Every structure is written in C-alpha cells, then in structure tokens.
Amino acid sequence: MSAETDPVKLMKQKVGEAAAARVQSSSIVGLGTGSTTAYAIQAIGERLKSGDLQGIRGVPTSFQAIVLARDFGIPLVSLDEIDHIDIAIDGADEVDPQKNLIKGGGGAHTQEKIVDTLADQFIVVVDGGKLSDYLGANFLLPVEVIPMAITPVSRKLEKLGGKPTLRMGVKKAGPVVTDNGNLVLDVKFDRIDNPAELEKILNNIPGVVENGIFAGVTDIVMVGEIKDGQPAVREF
Numbered sequence: 001m002s003a004e005t006d007p008v009k010l011m012k013q014k015v016g017e018a019a020a021a022r023v024q025s026s027s028i029v030g031l032g033t034g035s036t037t038a039y040a041i042q043a044i045g046e047r048l049k050s051g052d053l054q055g056i057r058g059v060p061t062s063f064q065a066i067v068l069a070r071d072f073g074i075p076l077v078s079l080d081e082i083d084h085i086d087i088a089i090d091g092a093d094e095v096d097p098q099k100n101l102i103k104g105g106g107g108a109h110t111q112e113k114i115v116d117t118l119a120d121q122f123i124v125v126v127d128g129g130k131l132s133d134y135l136g137a138n139f140l141l142p143v144e145v146i147p148m149a150i151t152p153v154s155r156k157l158e159k160l161g162g163k164p165t166l167r168m169g170v171k172k173a174g175p176v177v178t179d180n181g182n183l184v185l186d187v188k189f190d191r192i193d194n195p196a197e198l199e200k201i202l203n204n205i206p207g208v209v210e211n212g213i214f215a216g217v218t219d220i221v222m223v224g225e226i227k228d229g230q231p232a233v234r235e236f
Contacts, residue, residue: 008127011231015125015224016040018233019089020047022123026055028082030115031069032090033062033108036125036224040089041065045072059085061115062108063179079114088119092214092221094132094139095124099221099236100195102135104142104212107167107178113210113217121219128225135195135213140186142167142212147183149207154185156205160198162187182209 016039023029023044031041047053049072058074059082060066069076090112094102101124103109116122132138143164145153150166157164167176167184175183192198196215202208223234 007226007229007231011127011224011226012036012125013039014231015127015222015233016089017043018222019123019125020044022121023047023053023056023087023089025053027086028057028059028077028084029074030085030088030090030119030122031058031060031065031074032088032112032116032125033064033106034091036127037089037091038064038068040125041068041074042072045069045074048073057082059088059115061090061112062106064106064108079118085115085119087121087123088116089123089125090116092124092126092130093212094135094137095126095130095218095221096132096135096195099124099218100135100216101214101218102139102141102212103214104144104184105139107142107144107176107184109142109212109214110144110178110180110182110210113214116214117217122217124218124221126221126223128223131223135192136189137191140165140188141192143185143187143202144178144180144182144209144211145185146207146209150183150185153205153207157185157187157202160201162189164188180209
C-alpha cells in the first residue's frame with residue numbers, strides 16, 4: 001500500500017508535514033531519525049524546492065537523516081559550523097503525560113539527544129500508540145555502551161532493578177552497532193517514576209555513553225491519530 005492509501009502511513013505523513021510547517025526560512029533545523037520524522041524531512045525538502053522555504057540548514061542526528069536530507073535537497077552543516085539550532089523535529093518510542101520521552105529504538109539516541117537538547121524549540125512527532133501513562137510501560141529503555149564495558153554495565157543495571165538485553169542485529173550476525181561504533185542494551189524497567197533522576201544515574205555508570213530517557217526537553221508533541229478512518233493531528 002502507498003502512503004496515500006495506507007491510513008497509518010498517511011497519518012505519519014500528516015504529522016511530519018504539520019511539524020515541517022513550523023520551520024521558518026533561514027532556520028537551522030535538527031533533523032531526527034525514524035519513519036515519522038522521515039516524512040518531516042521530505043516535507044521540508046519539498047518546501048525548499050517549491051521556494052516556500054529558503055536558507056535552511058539541517059543538522060542530522062544519524063546516517064539515516066544524512067541520506068534523507070541529501071535525497072530531498074536539504075543542505076547539511078555540522079555542530080562545528082553553527083552556534084545554535086532554531087528547531088529540531090524528532091520522533092519518540094514512548095511519551096508520558098509530562099512530555100518525557102524514551103528514544104533509541106533506532107539506536108540513534110546519543111546523537112539525537114545532542115541535537116535535540118541544543119534546539120530552541122524541540123518538536124516530537126509520534127502516533128497515538130506511543131503515548132503512555134508512565135515511561136517503561138510499553139518500551140524497553142535503550143542504553144548505548146562502549147563494547148568493553150557491556151558486562152560491568154549490565155551488572156550495574158541489574159542492581160538498579162533493570163533487566164538488560166544486548167540488542168542483536170536483524171539480517172546481520174551479531175549485535176547492533178550504533179553510528180558511533182558502540183553497542184545497545186535494551187533494559188526492562190517495570191516503571192520509571194522519576195525519569196530525570198534515572199537519566200542522570202544511568203549516565204554516571206562508567207562505560208555508558210548515553211541512555212534513551214529525554215526528560216524535560218520536549219516543547220511540543222504532535223500526535224497522529226486515525227479518527228473515523230481519517231488521519232488527524234493533535235498537539236499537546
């Protein structure tokens with residue numbers, strides 16, 4: 001099914017377009033990772049091509065974002081070349097009522113956190129299925145770890161009440177390797193009641209590069225839903 005006929009894809013497309021509509025000319029834009037954000041990158045590219053937008057520069061959060069930005073004609077810059085980011089658009093795997101996030105299902109959360117936290121405005125685009133009453137309800141917490149530290153970090157996570165599993169590749173023998181050359185532990189926490197505190201505790205474990213909790217970073221969440229068979233976008 002194409003995006004025009006598949007209601008789920010059409011919903012993701014509408015949310016991506018709604019976020020892309022917030023981008024103004026001459027902006028530096030953080031370009032996130034994932035299927036919904038891909039539609040936002042496409043929409044930004046189409047606005048550039050039509051002349052509706054001018055002077056955009058993109059800061060990618062992953063190799064996927066680099067490829068998509070090039071495909072859709074968005075000029076890219078590195079963090080060495082800029083002193084601020086005006087707006088960042090990214091997805092999430094889980095969102096709680098306080099707009100705290102779990103990210104990292106695509107293994108790009110370290111670069112995403114660097115870019116998203118630098119942005120003056122951070123917009124999260126998700127479908128309604130990503131909303132939870134609390135973090136950890138439906139999604140494992142990704143933790144990026146330096147390869148030599150996998151065993152000691154796993155032991156520390158278990159002492160904190162987590163159940164870590166090394167993320168393995170699909171159509172690839174062996175573990176998933178991030179864009180930074182590290183490994184990912186997916187950790188089951190039954191309930192994350194204080195995301196900001198746990199985020200700091202995990203990042204203080206030697207060998208942990210970054211974890212997928214994004215606490216107190218999000219400005220706007222755009223939620224795609226299907227109502228009466230039609231895609232709709234709401235904001236909170």
